[in-house]
Amino acid sequence: MSEEWSFEKDDFLTTTPYEALYAYHKEPFTHAAKMEELAAYSVSKGFKGFKTMYKKYVESLKAQSGTIYIDNVTNFTNQPLELNAGDWEADDSGIFKKNGYNDEVACPHPIMPVERLVNIDTGEEKLQLAFRKGTIWRKIIVSKTVLASSNKVTELAGSGIAVTSQNARAFIQYISDMENMNYYLIPEKKSIGRFGYIPDEGFSPFVDGLIFDGDVNFKAMFQTVRSRGSETKWLETAAEVREMSTTAKIILAASFASVLLEPLNCLPFFVHLWGVDSGTGKTVALMVAASVWGDPAVGAYVKTFDGTVVGMEKTAAFLNNLPFCLDELQLAKDSKGRTTFDVYKLAQGVGRTRGNRSGGVDLTPTWRNCILTTGESPLTGTASGAGAVNRVIDIECKSAQAVIKDGMRISGAVKRNYGFAGRKFVERLYQPGVIDQVSERYRELFRILSDRDTTEKQAMAAAAIILADELACQWIFSGQQPLTIEQVSEFLASKAAVSAGDRGYKYLCDWVTQNSNKLCGRSENPNIEVLGALEDGRAYIIRSVFERILQDAGYSTAAMISYLKQENLIETRGRANTRGKRINGIPTECFCLRLPAVDLDDEEDPNDLPL
Numbered sequence: 001m002s003e004e005w006s007f008e009k010d011d012f013l014t015t016t017p018y019e020a021l022y023a024y025h026k027e028p029f030t031h032a033a034k035m036e037e038l039a040a041y042s043v044s045k046g047f048k049g050f051k052t053m054y055k056k057y058v059e060s061l062k063a064q065s066g067t068i069y070i071d072n073v074t075n076f077t078n079q080p081l082e083l084n085a086g087d088w089e090a091d092d093s094g095i096f097k098k099n100g101y102n103d104e105v106a107c108p109h110p111i112m113p114v115e116r117l118v119n120i121d122t123g124e125e126k127l128q129l130a131f132r133k134g135t136i137w138r139k140i141i142v143s144k145t146v147l148a149s150s151n152k153v154t155e156l157a158g159s160g161i162a163v164t165s166q167n168a169r170a171f172i173q174y175i176s177d178m179e180n181m182n183y184y185l186i187p188e189k190k191s192i193g194r195f196g197y198i199p200d201e202g203f204s205p206f207v208d209g210l211i212f213d214g215d216v217n218f219k220a221m222f223q224t225v226r227s228r229g230s231e232t233k234w235l236e237t238a239a240e241v242r243e244m245s246t247t248a249k250i251i252l253a254a255s256f257a258s259v260l261l262e263p264l265n266c267l268p269f270f271v272h273l274w275g276v277d278s279g280t281g282k283t284v285a286l287m288v289a290a291s292v293w294g295d296p297a298v299g300a301y302v303k304t305f306d307g308t309v310v311g312m313e314k315t316a317a318f319l320n321n322l323p324f325c326l327d328e329l330q331l332a333k334d335s336k337g338r339t340t341f342d343v344y345k346l347a348q349g350v351g352r353t354r355g356n357r358s359g360g361v362d363l364t365p366t367w368r369n370c371i372l373t374t375g376e377s378p379l380t381g382t383a384s385g386a387g388a389v390n391r392v393i394d395i396e397c398k399s400a401q402a403v404i405k406d407g408m409r410i411s412g413a414v415k416r417n418y419g420f421a422g423r424k425f426v427e428r429l430y431q432p433g434v435i436d437q438v439s440e441r442y443r444e445l446f447r448i449l450s451d452r453d454t455t456e457k458q459a460m461a462a463a464a465i466i467l468a469d470e471l472a473c474q475w476i477f478s479g480q481q482p483l484t485i486e487q488v489s490e491f492l493a494s495k496a497a498v499s500a501g502d503r504g505y506k507y508l509c510d511w512v513t514q515n516s517n518k519l520c521g522r523s524e525n526p527n528i529e530v531l532g533a534l535e536d537g538r539a540y541i542i543r544s545v546f547e548r549i550l551q552d553a554g555y556s557t558a559a560m561i562s563y564l565k566q567e568n569l570i571e572t573r574g575r576a577n578t579r580g581k582r583i584n585g586i587p588t589e590c591f592c593l594r595l596p597a598v599d600l601d602d603e604e605d606p607n608d609l610p611l
Helices: 009-013 016-022 028-044 050-065 153-159 168-181 216-224 231-242 246-264 282-290 309-319 343-347 386-390 407-416 421-429 434-450 456-475 485-489 500-514 543-553 557-566
Strands: 089-091 094-099 102-107 111-119 125-132 137-143 188-192 196-198 202-204 269-274 324-327 370-375 392-396 532-535 538-542 579-583 586-594
Touching: 009 016, 016 028, 016 050, 028 050, 050 089, 102 168, 111 168, 125 168, 137 153, 153 168, 196 246, 216 309, 231 246, 231 282, 231 407, 231 421, 246 269, 246 282, 246 370, 246 392, 246 421, 246 434, 246 456, 246 485, 269 282, 269 343, 269 456, 282 324, 282 370, 282 407, 309 324, 309 343, 343 386, 386 392, 392 456, 421 434, 421 456, 434 456, 434 485, 456 485, 500 538, 500 543, 500 557, 500 586, 532 579, 538 543, 538 579, 543 557, 543 586
Parallel strands: 111 188, 269 370, 269 392, 324 370
Antiparallel strands: 089 094, 094 102, 111 125, 125 137, 196 202, 532 538, 538 586, 579 586
16 A cells, blocks of 8 residues: 555645545545545554545535536444435534535434334334444434424434434434435344234244334333343253142243244133232242243333233233233232222233324234233132133132242242243244144143033133143153143133123122111111012012112123023013012012022931931
């Protein structure tokens, strides 16, 4: 290089070296190579800013003739890409261009688009911008709708980009020009804003080169799904946990089962561990289940019930096929101790359809996964609908039989070692031909479970759990015994327990017992409220009272009456649902409830009495 160039420091303040370089302007590659050589040579001679001076030289030639052209490239120190800047001057002092006698400033510091991202689910395009303030380059992913609006683009100021209402228009124009002039130079990559199966791509986040472009609030959670520590240590801990209790086996299997729901076309379901006793290992069991996929610390992958309905919907949609782990149901109770959490909101697998400011509707969130939860009370109550009870496997945890023993040691182990089994499980699951074999075994398990005293939805959930444990024992826990149908069936709700009608009828019968003194037909005492009558194994309940009882308990009046008529548990008059009865001497419309015959355990059998 020194043989070709023989300039001294002072020569760079004349036009001589720039004329020498401009002689190559018709040969783009040679011109670019010579520019780099001269720039390095000028530095060796103690002169900095060669490229900037060369741009000024070319501008002067343009001003003289108007017919000389040369690409104007970005000139940022340590820039990720070199892009054609067009009419913009883009160097370490910022980005600007001549606008008459003034400079139009787009940004006072280096910034440029470095990647174009196309979301696989929505098709939305975003740009990854690289910017530098100081010595470190930082990156941010921004929606193109933001980069197209002078009102929205100022939001980037919160991320450290110097864009204000004053330079917003110039900033937008600069980014747009850079993308359009360098469309084929800026790499295009696929992106995703969720976990789970992606058609023709694989399973997020286990797809190489796939970039997360979702809600920034989920970025931290996205990063929790990773591996850390020793796979051998995790396997030893998980194998030990599986031997501690059937419940521990079930919740660990449910974590694997979550990724089976999509290929098996199953509905989401809950596995809920509950118990009033502390120290049974419910939370630790949940952490072990979460450690299959990532960091199991509460607040990392594991969340609590202390959240809004919208927040939980978005989190479920973000997890998509990975298990949703929620701890401490009691955080979702109101001041009266009533649970405000609605099982249906997550069990349906579809969020609310919401409108947006533009007059359209947002993309409806969907998910298909297992929801693993813990709490001090059951997830469903006596007044819960059949659909809610159907979708929950409630498992009571008692201090006499802890789910996990030595919880401090186990939780510490899985916090240090996690994230290996999930990826391995998914990779085996999506190998050619495996899904077909898995589906056949699932149908077999579902058929066997459906023949028992449980509902189809309970059988569906149980079949997925048993199948997942069988696969985990083949692929992960070599040599261990999988869950059996008998072990899981113990925790499934019977058809009668699921039926809201059956539970409502029992509730009404209990109410009759509690208020039998008020079902006296007639009372001379004005202090006694008369609500109906009791005669010959039947309870006559005043219509308005009957409806209020059901509403206060959370049952649908119309649905309950339909069930009672169908099961012949109320006596009616023709097409009416009530019968006439004199209450306090006044003809009154009442619901006539047939009371069940009950075997009494506190009375002696007359046949056993001594003669």
